[in-house]
Amino acid sequence: MELSLATRVVAAHTVLEVGGEVDVYTAPKLRERIGELLESGVTAVVVDLARVDFMDSTGLGVLVGAQRRARTAGATFGVVCSRESLLKIFRITALDQVLPLYPSVDAATAS
Amino acid sequence: MATVRLEFTPEPAHVRTARLVGVAVARRAGVPDDQLDEVRLAIGEACARAVARHQRVGLRDVVSVAFSDGDRYVVQVWDHADDEEQITVDVSASLLQAIVKDLQVRPLEGGPGTEVQMAWPVRRASRLGR
Structure with a gap:
């Protein structure tokens, strides 16, 4: 399954729902979409990797x-x-110490 | 020992194909199911590295991969880039080194390029049951 991207707003946060596979081929599309959100003036971004x-x-x-x-x-x-x-x-990459990880969208948007 | 070989032009879109083939051969070889996620990730990282090495030097030659089903499941990825960058410092290397216990990276003997070889144990019972 290739990459799917969809956005929704939850508690004043823009949640980017990502689905499928994020790899060397599809990752640039994810980078571009997050960039678009930030350039549009969004002040709270949550990337949801559940799918x-x-x-x-x-x-x-x-x-x-x-x-x-x-x-x-x-x-x-x-x-x-x-x-x-x-x-x-x-x-493995110790990025759990760098990135703010949450177990659910509710937890992320409540922070 | 059975071997499946794959060659692809150095484009990111083909890395997924290599992952799919590699996991299919691993399953048939008897690699335990709970290791297949790591096999998939490792093949993807090794192939993406090869593609990146070719692209950095503008080389359009194919990347080659061999999946061998023997006493162990062995994956070899060959690039042919005359690229000085070594597999030591990036996140991809960290991942590979952490998830593949039997990992070797060495220069190709016959010219520019490197070989990444990875191996996983297989279940004897699965192999006999094929």
């Missing part, structure tokens, strides 16, 4: 870059992830 089946290091790089861009733009940034196979790669 992501697979993510590689390119996807991790996009999330780290997005966090940096959000900070520069004065926006908050969070990542929703509860799937163990994805959490494992965050832990």
Whole structure:
């Protein structure tokens, strides 16, 4: 399954729902979409990975870059992830210490 | 020992194909189900690395991959880029080193490029049951 992207607003946060596979081919589309959101003036971005089946290091790089861009733009940034196979790669790369990870959209938007 | 070989032009879109083929061969080889996610990730990382190496130097030659089903499941990824960048410092390398216990990265003997070789144990019972 290739990448799917959809946005919705929850408690004044723009939630970007990501589905499918985030890899070296599809990650640029994710980077572009997050960039569009930040450039449009969104002040709170939550990337929801609940429907992501697979993510590689390119996807991790996009999330780290997005966090940096959000900070520069004065926006908050969070990542929703509860799937163990994805959490494992965050832990391996120590990015669980860098990225604000939440178990659910509710938790991310309540922060 | 059975081997499946794959060659693809160095484009990111083909990395997914390599992952799919690699996991299918791994399953048939008897790699335990609970290791297939790691196999998929490792093949993707190794192939993406090869594509990136070719693209950095503008090389259009194909990237080659071999999936071998023997006493172990062995995946070899060959690039042919004359690229000095080594697999040591990036996130991709961290991932590969963490998820593949049997990992070797070495220069190609016959010219520019590198070989990434990864291996996983297989279940004997699964192999006999094929």
